[in-house]
Amino acid sequence: MQLMALANALYDAIFSGDREGHLDSIFDRLVRFTETHFAAEEEMFRLSGYPDAENHTASHEMLKTQVQEFRTHLGNVDRTLLAIEVTKFLKRWFEEHIQTEDKDFGRFLNAKGVR
Ligand SMILES: [Fe+2]
Numbered sequence: 001m002q003l004m005a006l007a008n009a010l011y012d013a014i015f016s017g018d019r020e021g022h023l024d025s026i027f028d029r030l031v032r033f034t035e036t037h038f039a040a041e042e043e044m045f046r047l048s049g050y051p052d053a054e055n056h057t058a059s060h061e062m063l064k065t066q067v068q069e070f071r072t073h074l075g076n077v078d079r080t081l082l083a084i085e086v087t088k089f090l091k092r093w094f095e096e097h098i099q100t101e102d103k104d105f106g107r108f109l110n111a112k113g114v115r
C-alpha cells in the first residue's frame with residue numbers, strides 16, 4: 001500500500017540522517033497521495049450513492065487537515081520528533097480507517113454487486 005510505503009520512507013529519512021530536502025519532498029508526496037486517494041474514493045461515493053458518504057468524507061477531511069498541520073510545523077519544531085510522531089499517527093489512522101470506514105464502503109459496494 002502506497003501510504004504505508006510513504007510512512008516508512010518518512011521514517012527511513014530520519015535514520016539515514018538526510019533531514020534536509022528529503023522530509024519535505026516525502027511530505028509533499030504524502031499530501032498529494034492522500035488528496036488523490038480520497039478524491040477518487042469520494043467520487044465513488046457519489047457514483048454509487050453511498051449513504052454514509054458525508055461521515056466518511058469528514059474523516060478524510062480530518063486527516064488532510066492533520067497532515068497539512070504537520071507539514072506547517074515541519075519548519076519550526078524538532079523534525080526528528082515530528083517525523084516519528086507523524087509516522088506513528090499515519091499508520092494508526094490508516095489501519096483504523098481502512099478496517100472500519102473503508103471496509104463499510106466495500107461491503108456496501110459488494111451488496112450492490114460492484115466488485
Ligand atoms: Fe476512506
Ligand SMILES: [Fe+2]
Nearest residue numbers: 037041098102
Ligand atoms: Fe481509502
